[in-house]
Amino acid sequence: MLQPDEKTLRAITSLERENSENWKTFMDWVTNSYSIEGLNTNEIDDPTRVPISQGSVRQLRQLIFIVKNSQEQLERLQTAIKQANSV
Numbered sequence: 001m002l003q004p005d006e007k008t009l010r011a012i013t014s015l016e017r018e019n020s021e022n023w024k025t026f027m028d029w030v031t032n033s034y035s036i037e038g039l040n041t042n043e044i045d046d047p048t049r050v051p052i053s054q055g056s057v058r059q060l061r062q063l064i065f066i067v068k069n070s071q072e073q074l075e076r077l078q079t080a081i082k083q084a085n086s087v
Contacts, residue, residue: 009074
């Protein structure tokens with residue numbers, strides 16, 4: 001499972017806030033790759049390759065989730081760090 005650290009989450013949220021055309025292009029590419037990989041998984045005839053393709057789809061889905069929820073994840077992480085430091 002993908003587990004971004006605080007530095008990575010900060011970078012994602014910063015890029016998201018810029019809302020540049022490059023960022024939109026990148027996210028479109030990731031989203032389209034996810035869709036294409038999902039379709040390709042359904043068309044694989046070799047059963048030994050299916051788990052590898054499913055793993056790729058899962059990783060892309062996790063990446064999209066992380067990016068779309070980076071601000072909330074960053075806030076949760078920062079809260080957890082503050083709580084751990086106050087103990």
